[in-house]
Amino acid sequence: MGYVLKAVLSSAQHPEYGQITVPFPIPDEKYDRMIELLEPLEIGDALRQDCRVDELDSFYTVLNRLVGSLVNFDELDYLAKRLDSFDDGEAAQFQGMACKLGVSNIKDFINLTFCCQQATVITDFSDLDAIGRQHYMTMQGGGCRIEELERLDGRKFALDLILNHLEGRITPYGVVYDNGMKLEQLYDGRHFPCYHYQPNLLAGGGKYRSNHLAAPALLRATAPAWNCTLRR
Numbered sequence: 001m002g003y004v005l006k007a008v009l010s011s012a013q014h015p016e017y018g019q020i021t022v023p024f025p026i027p028d029e030k031y032d033r034m035i036e037l038l039e040p041l042e043i044g045d046a047l048r049q050d051c052r053v054d055e056l057d058s059f060y061t062v063l064n065r066l067v068g069s070l071v072n073f074d075e076l077d078y079l080a081k082r083l084d085s086f087d088d089g090e091a092a093q094f095q096g097m098a099c100k101l102g103v104s105n106i107k108d109f110i111n112l113t114f115c116c117q118q119a120t121v122i123t124d125f126s127d128l129d130a131i132g133r134q135h136y137m138t139m140q141g142g143g144c145r146i147e148e149l150e151r152l153d154g155r156k157f158a159l160d161l162i163l164n165h166l167e168g169r170i171t172p173y174g175v176v177y178d179n180g181m182k183l184e185q186l187y188d189g190r191h192f193p194c195y196h197y198q199p200n201l202l203a204g205g206g207k208y209r210s211n212h213l214a215a216p217a218l219l220r221a222t223a224p225a226w227n228c229t230l231r232r
Contacts, residue, residue, distance in 0.1 A: 004080040005058035009043060012052040012070060017041045019054060024080035025197070035073075044073045047190070049106075051076070062095045062173070065104040074192075075106045081197040082113040089121075089134075096121040096176035100169045101183060110187045117142060118181040120161070123174040132157035139179060 003023035010019045020041060026034055038044030043051045049070040056067050060083060086094065093116040103109055120135045132154030137143055161177065162168070169176045186193045 003058075004084045005056060005060065005063055005076070007051075007053050007057075007066075007076060008055035009038075009041075009051045009073075010054050011041050011043050011050065013050075014042060015052075022076075024077050025084055026077050038073065046074070048072065049075070060091065060095060062098045062103075063109065065098075066106060066109070069105065071106045075110065078192050078195070079106065079110050079113070082110065082195065084197070086113075090117060092121040092123055092173055093117055093119045095173040096169075096171050097178065097181065099171040099173060100176045100178065103183075107187060107189050108183060110192075111183055111185055114186050114193065115181055115184055118179055120177040120179055121174040122162075122168075122177075128158040129154035132159075132161070135161055135177075 004025060006021060006023045008019050008021050011017050018041060020037060022034065035044055038051075049072045051071050051073050053066045053069055053071060056064055058064075083091075083094070094112060097103075097116045097119045098109065098112055101108075101112070103112055118138065120138050122131055125131070133149055133152060136149070136152055136154070136157055140148075165177060167177065
C-alpha cells in the first residue's frame with residue numbers, strides 16, 4: 001500500500017460537481033497540482049472544512065468513522081503524515097484508544113496521535129513477560145534503562161495489570177488500558193502543532209493579521225516549502 005489513507009472527496013454543497021480520489025500523505029512536489037485539481041469541485045479551502053469524505057481506505061480501519069463527515073483537506077494530509085511515522089505498537093495504541101474513546105472527528109484523531117502512546121494495548125496474550133515489560137516501559141514514558149528491565153518480573157507485572165485493573169476495554173484492536181491518558185487539545189482546529197515529517201532547513205512561527213479575523217492568528221512554516229503551501 002503506497003499510502004496511509006486514500007479518501008474519495010466531494011463537495012457537500014455541490015455533489016453534482018463530482019468526486020476526487022486522493023491518496024495521503026501528499027508528496028510536497030505534488031501538493032500544488034493537487035490543490036488545482038480540487039478547484040473545479042470548489043473544495044480544498046485553506047481554513048474551511050469543505051471536503052466531504054464519501055469513502056476511505058486505510059490500514060487504520062478506525063478512520064472509517066470519518067466517512068460522511070466534513071474535513072479540511074490539510075487536516076487529512078496532516079493526520080496521514082502523523083500516522084505514517086507510527087510503528088505497529090503505536091498503530092495499535094492509536095486505533096485501540098480511538099475505539100475506547102469513541103473518537104469520530106478529524107480534530108480528535110489528530111490530537112490522539114500525540115498522546116495515544118501513553119496507553120497499553122495487549123494484542124497477544126501468549127507472552128506475559130513481554131506484555132509486562134512493554135507495559136512497564138509505557139508507564140515510564142516509552143522507555144527505561146536496561147538494568148530496570150533486567151530486574152523486572154515482567155510476568156508478575158502483566159498479571160497485576162490484567163487481574164487487578166478492570167478498566168481494560170476489549171476492542172477489535174486489542175485490550176486497551178488508558179493508564180489515565182487524557183486527550184489533550186494540542187490541535188485547536190486551526191493551527192497544526194509543529195511536526196517535522198521531512199527534514200527541514202528552517203522552521204519558524206509568527207503572527208499575521210487578516211480582515212476576516214478579530215485577532216492576530218499564529219502562522220507556522222517550514223523551509224523549503226512549495227509556493228501553494230506557503231500561500232495557504
